[in-house]
Each structure stands twice: as C-alpha cells, then as structure tokens.
Amino acid sequence: MPTRDTAGPGDRSRDGNDAAAAASASAAAIDVDGLELTYADGTVAVDGIDMTVPEGEFFGFLGPNGAGKTTTIKVFATLLSPTGGAVRINGFDARSDSRKVRESIGYMAQETSIDPELTAAENIEFACEAYGVPRDARTDRVDELLDLVDLADVADKRAEEFSGGMKKRLDAATALVHRPPLVFLDEPTTGLDPKARNRLWEYFRRINDLGTTIFLTTQYLEEADQLCDRLAVILDGEIVADGSPSELKREVGGEVLDVELEGGQAAGERAADIAREFDAFGDASVAETEAGISVTAETAREHGTDLLVALRDAEITVTGFNIRAPTLDDVFLAITGEELDADDGEVAR
Amino acid sequence: MSAPETDDRSGPSARSGNTFVGDAWVNFKRWNLKAVRNPFVLVVSLVQPIIFLVLFTEVFGNVAGGAVNQGLPGINYETYLVPAIAIQVALAAAITSGVGLVNDIENGMFEKVLVTPMSRTAVFVGKTAAEVFRIAVQIAIILGLGVLLGADIVTGVAGAVGIIAVGILFSLWFVAFSNAVAIITRDQESTIISANLLQFPLLFLSSAFLPLEALPGWIQTFARVNPVTYGVDAARSLMVDRDVMTVIDVAWFGGTLDGVAPGVAVLVGLDLALGAVAVALLSRASSSDVK
Ligand SMILES: Nc1ncnc2c1ncn2[C@@H]1O[C@H](COP(=O)(O)OP(=O)(O)OP(=O)(O)O)[C@@H](O)[C@H]1O
Ligand SMILES: [Mg+2]
Numbered sequence: 001m002p003t004r005d006t007a008g009p010g011d012r013s014r015d016g017n018d019a020a021a022a023a024s025a026s027a028a029a030i031d032v033d034g035l036e037l038t039y040a041d042g043t044v045a046v047d048g049i050d051m052t053v054p055e056g057e058f059f060g061f062l063g064p065n066g067a068g069k070t071t072t073i074k075v076f077a078t079l080l081s082p083t084g085g086a087v088r089i090n091g092f093d094a095r096s097d098s099r100k101v102r103e104s105i106g107y108m109a110q111e112t113s114i115d116p117e118l119t120a121a122e123n124i125e126f127a128c129e130a131y132g133v134p135r136d137a138r139t140d141r142v143d144e145l146l147d148l149v150d151l152a153d154v155a156d157k158r159a160e161e162f163s164g165g166m167k168k169r170l171d172a173a174t175a176l177v178h179r180p181p182l183v184f185l186d187e188p189t190t191g192l193d194p195k196a197r198n199r200l201w202e203y204f205r206r207i208n209d210l211g212t213t214i215f216l217t218t219q220y221l222e223e224a225d226q227l228c229d230r231l232a233v234i235l236d237g238e239i240v241a242d243g244s245p246s247e248l249k250r251e252v253g254g255e256v257l258d259v260e261l262e263g264g265q266a267a268g269e270r271a272a273d274i275a276r277e278f279d280a281f282g283d284a285s286v287a288e289t290e291a292g293i294s295v296t297a298e299t300a301r302e303h304g305t306d307l308l309v310a311l312r313d314a315e316i317t318v319t320g321f322n323i324r325a326p327t328l329d330d331v332f333l334a335i336t337g338e339e340l341d342a343d344d345g346e347v348a349r
Numbered sequence: 350m351s352a353p354e355t356d357d358r359s360g361p362s363a364r365s366g367n368t369f370v371g372d373a374w375v376n377f378k379r380w381n382l383k384a385v386r387n388p389f390v391l392v393v394s395l396v397q398p399i400i401f402l403v404l405f406t407e408v409f410g411n412v413a414g415g416a417v418n419q420g421l422p423g424i425n426y427e428t429y430l431v432p433a434i435a436i437q438v439a440l441a442a443a444i445t446s447g448v449g450l451v452n453d454i455e456n457g458m459f460e461k462v463l464v465t466p467m468s469r470t471a472v473f474v475g476k477t478a479a480e481v482f483r484i485a486v487q488i489a490i491i492l493g494l495g496v497l498l499g500a501d502i503v504t505g506v507a508g509a510v511g512i513i514a515v516g517i518l519f520s521l522w523f524v525a526f527s528n529a530v531a532i533i534t535r536d537q538e539s540t541i542i543s544a545n546l547l548q549f550p551l552l553f554l555s556s557a558f559l560p561l562e563a564l565p566g567w568i569q570t571f572a573r574v575n576p577v578t579y580g581v582d583a584a585r586s587l588m589v590d591r592d593v594m595t596v597i598d599v600a601w602f603g604g605t606l607d608g609v610a611p612g613v614a615v616l617v618g619l620d621l622a623l624g625a626v627a628v629a630l631l632s633r634a635s636s637s638d639v640k
Contacts, residue, residue: 129375
C-alpha cells in the first residue's frame with residue numbers, strides 16, 4: 001500500500017502481496033451484504049443488514065439495548081459465523097478467510113477482557129506476542145500504549161487491582177498493539193469518567209486521522225456526534241437510518257422547542273394537544289417529556305413564542321423553554337420512538 | 350491532556366510470522382506466569398499430598414508396613430507410598446486446568462485469544478504444556494521429599510524421570526476431564542467440586558495406599574478398573590525396580606518394564622479417549638458457528 005505508508009497502521013505486510021491485492025480490489029474496510037444472524041434458540045439478532053464502510057472512515061453504530069450491535073460486531077470479528085449473507089473485512093471473507101481477517105483487525109469487546117493475574121505491562125506484552133509484533137518493537141509498543149491509556153505508573157501492578165475504568169483502558173490498549181488498519185470498538189467508553197473518555201476519544205480520533213478505519217458502537221449519542229463521520233442506527237436487527245450526524249439531524253425536520261410545564265402529566269397532555277393543533281407549526285412532531293413537551297418543527301424558532309402564549313391562554317403554566325438545534329437524541333427519538341439513555345442501567349441479556 | 354509522545358506510527362507493523370511452536374510458547378509463558386502469580390495455589394496443591402505423605406508414613410507406617418512387607422519384602426512404607434503421592438499430585442494439579450479455563454472464559458481472555466490470529470490448537474497445547482510442566486516440577490519435589498523421609502528410589506535418577514513421565518501420562522486424562530467439565534458447566538465451583546469429589550474415591554479405592562490383597566473385595570473390584578491403580582503400579586514398579594503391576598500380568602520384557610508397560614498402555618488409551626472428548630468440546634466452544 002505505497003500511498004498509505006506514512007499513515008500505515010497497516011498490518012498487511014505478512015502476506016503483503018495478496019493482502020494488498022485483495023484490499024485494492026475492494027477499497028472497503030467493511031462490506032456487508034444481507035447479513036443475517038439467528039442464534040440457536042431462534043432469536044433473530046441481525047435481520048438483513050447491508051453496509052459499506054470505506055477505508056479510513058470513523059463509523060458509528062447506534063442502537064438501544066438488544067438491537068444487535070454486539071452480535072454484528074462479533075460477526076465482523078469472526079467470533080460468529082453469519083447464518084446468512086456475505087461479510088468481507090479488509091477484502092477477506094469473514095467465513096472462509098477468517099484468519100486473515102483476524103490478523104488485520106483489532107477488537108475490543110463490550111465486556112472488559114483482560115487477564116487479572118497479569119500486570120498491565122504483561123497484558124499488553126501478551127497481546128503483542130499473540131499478534132506477532134516483532135520482538136524489537138515490543139518494548140516500545142508496550143511503553144507507548146501504557147502511556148496512551150495513562151497506566152504507565154501502574155505498569156507493574158496486577159490488573160485485578162485496577163478500577164473498572166482502568167481495566168477498560170488497558171483492554172483498549174491491548175486491542176491496538178498490532179496497529180491494525182481496522183478497529184472494532186464495542187462500547188469502548190461505557191463506564192469511563194469524562195477525563196478518561198476524552199483521552200480515549202482523542203486517541204481514536206488520532207489513529208483515525210492516520211488512516212485507521214474505526215467501527216464503534218456506542219450508547220452515547222454525544223460520542224457518535226463527536227467522533228463519527230457516518231452513522232447507522234440499528235433497531236431490532238435492522239438498520240433504520242444512516243448518514244452523517246448532520247444529515248441525520250436534518251432528517252428530524254427543523255428545530256426543537258422544549259417547554260417545561262407545571263402541573264405534571266395532565267398539563268403535559270393538554271399542552272401536547274394544543275401544540276399538535278397549532279397551525280403555524282405545520283406537521284410538527286410533538287412528544288411529551290419528563291418536564292413538559294418537546295416540539296420539533298421547521299418553524300419552531302419563528303412561532304415558538306406564539307405557542308407559549310397559546311399555552312398561557314389555556315391556563316397552563318410554563319416554567320421554562322428553550323429552542324435549539326436537534327441533537328442525535330432527537331434523531332433517536334424520532335426514529336425509534338424511544339429515548340436512548342445509556343444511564344438507565346438496563347442491560348439486555 | 351496532551352497527546353502522549355508516541356509515534357512514528359509509520360512502519361507498518363509486520364506480524365513476525367508466528368509459527369505453531371511460537372504460538373504455543375506464548376501461551377505456555379502466560380500460563381506459567383499465572384501459576385507463579387498464584388503461589389498459593391501452587392503451594393496448596395502440594396500441601397495436601399505432603400500432609401498425606403507425612404501422616405500416612407507416621408500414622409500407618411507400622412501397620413501398613415507389615416501388609417506391604419508381605420508382598421514386597423524389604424520395601425518400607427515410605428518407598429511404597431511415594432509413587433502414590435506422586436500420582437495424587439498429578440491428580441490434584443490436573444483439576445486446576447479446568448479451573449483455569451473457566452476463569453479465562455469468565456474474564457474474557459478466552460474470546461480475546463480467539464480473535465487473535467494464533468493457532469487455536471497451539472493455544473491449548475501451550476496451556477496444557479504449562480500444566481504438565483508444573484506437574485513435573487511438583488512430582489520432582491515430592492520425590493525429593495520422599496527420599497528425605499527415607500524412601501528409596503531403587504532405579505535412581507532414571508527411575509525418577511520415569512516416575513515423572515508416568516505421572517504426566519496419568520495427569521493428562523484428568524486434565525482432559527476437568528476441561529470437559531469446565532466447558533460443560535462454565536462454572537468455577539462446579540468444576541472444582543466435581544473434580545475434587547472424584548479425587549478421594551479414586552485414590553482410596555486403588556492400590557495407592559495399601560496392596561490390593563489387603564483391601565475388601567468390592568474395593569479390589571473397583572480398583573481393577575480404576576486408572577489410579579494403573580498409574581500407581583507403573584510408578585511403583587519404577588520405584589522399587591520390580592514388576593508390581595497388580596491388575597494386568599504380562600511378561601513382555603521380563604522384570605520391571607512388565608510392571609510399567611501395561612499401565613502406560615492403559616493410561617495412553619485413556620488419555621486419547623478423554624483427550625478426544627475434551628478437544629471436541631473445546632473446538633465446539635471456540636467455533637464461530639452459532640450454538
Ligand atoms: N448467545 C445468545 N443466544 C441467544 N440470543 C442472544 C445471544 N446473544 C444475544 N442474543 C440476543 O440477540 C439480540 C441482540 O443482542 P446484542 O447483544 O447483539 O445487542 P446489543 O445491541 O449489543 O445490546 P447492548 O446495547 O445491550 O449491548 C438480543 O435480543 C439478545 O437477547
Ligand atoms: Mg452489546
């Protein structure tokens with residue numbers, strides 16, 4: 001891959017020629033056609049997914065608990081064989097060429113996966129050896145990654161003594177030892193504090209700038225918004241929307257007017273009815289929220305105050321309001337009809 | 350929060366082309382490291398056999414010595430007992446193999462290893478080799494201790510090496526067994542309990558601690574099909590340098606080897622059978638086919 005070698009997180013040199021040939025035949029890092037995965041108990045976890053992720057993209061995969069994100073990523077990482085459809089990773093067929101796929105990807109599982117009896121440095125060293133990082137590069141690689149995930153000063157402590165966040169960071173480091181051209185990250189920052197999360201974000205962004213393709217699942221819409229070039233939203237095993245974050249936000253249609261009300265649910269219901277009947281908003285979408293209502297409309301900015309007046313005339317007390325551009329949360333609400341809330345503690349499975 | 354001083358990320362990092370042996374070595378090292386990290390387990394799995402060795406020789410030495418002497422004149426109870434303790438060590442250590450596998454599944458390392466390009470066979474060869482290595486070291490310690498307590502390895506160093514080899518052969522079927530239980534239960538306690546439950550009946554209902562003739566009839570019947578009897582008799586033949594195989598009588602070589610060979614043959618057969626079961630279960634557990 002001559003044009004890329006400054007960016008070169010590529011791991012293609014072992015089988016350099018045929019890998020490069022396969023890669024140039026399809027410049028897509030991930031190429032999926034009609035992927036289906038049905039578990040042995042009959043659960044249809046993935047139900048006909050098509051997607052193409054070009055090399056170098058930062059791709060986000062969003063969905064609520066149980067949508068099928070982990071199942072999809074496990075198929076890509078060759079841990080599960082598709083029960084239908086075709087998957088090509090870095091140009092290799094995930095089913096028939098799984099070893100080549102494994103050589104050319106990094107994978108960070110949703111559940112933190114480290115050896116608690118080994119030290120931080122030993123965990124990374126083991127990963128280096130497992131991925132065949134050349135001996136003379138290992139020491140530097142271990143130091144570099146320890147530094148990256150901020151564990152240099154506990155390098156020789158056993159991982160079992162680490163906090164959950166430290167383990168997660170160590171896990172992230174071990175997925176990157178061989179500088180794979182494509183990295184799968186399954187909710188990599190869940191459970192991290194903001195500082196650690198920012199630091200990992202920064203690193204993901206940097207390796208992406210250097211050419212690494214990243215496929216990331218997340219429950220944090222902010223994370224997808226911050227990092228991803230393109231997103232797909234998965235719901236019940238099917239992709240229900242995709243595009244860049246701004247495209248998706250545009251699809252929401254207009255801006256969002258949040259109104260906070262006094263009087264609980266009854267007031268909310270009445271206010272929602274009024275907003276739906278409100279001609280100036282055209283075909284606005286109105287949702288009841290915890291604090292009141294949320295109206296999404298093209299004309300939310302121009303006619304927002306008119307709605308407030310109408311609410312006052314109906315003797316509903318408005319305690320606050322805000323007009324804003326839509327966020328991915330709104331996208332999610334619009335598409336799935338449910339709020340994606342990473343903190344609700346609900347874990348599928 | 351400045352970016353760490355890292356890269357020249359320039360050079361594409363070649364996989365240094367791990368071979369099968371290389372992959373096995375990587376895993377061998379990890380499991381040895383884990384064993385050393387857990388000296389408690391190492392010590393505990395030795396303590397029980399040592400307690401047996403000391404208690405049995407001190408408490409039963411006089412009584413049992415008589416029974417032993419009837420069949421094997423001139424052999425003291427220490428000498429009689431040490432091969433049995435060697436087999437006990439192999440048994441106890443083999444249990445931890447399945448426990449290690451369950452732990453790996455629980456902490457995600459099992460899956461993590463599956464996504465690396467390492468040969469899966471090499472991964473398990475490396476792990477088993479580490480366990481076998483540990484068993485060899487532990488048996489060597491027991492032999493040394495036995496000699497200190499007054500046991501006599503009649504065949505000398507060569508015999509000691511042979512006893513270690515028999516111990517390893519013996520351990521493999523139990524390693525396979527504990528791994529099979531581990532994959533089926535995927536639970537640490539179940540694995541420990543089921544393997545431990547078997548340990549004492551296997552040991553006591555065999556020729557380990559007393560000559561078969563001194564035992565009740567039903568125990569003799571069980572002992573004849575008990576793998577421990579074959580392991581112990583083979584090891585004991587090497588220890589005392591004569592054919593003391595109680596169950597199968599052959600005269601292929603004349604002398605000590607007639608006591609060793611049938612035991613070894615039975616153990617190899619058992620290893621292959623249980624090994625095949627464990628390998629089948631393991632490859633099903635690591636296969637990517639939806640299960
Ligand atoms: N081993 C399994 N056997 C049977 N069904 C499974 C298995 N693993 C997952 N499922 C089911 O498949 C569906 C998709 O699960 P998956 O783990 O892919 O969701 P997810 O999007 O990763 O969710 P989360 O955000 O909670 O991690 C769920 O309905 C889940 O119950
Ligand atoms: Mg998941």
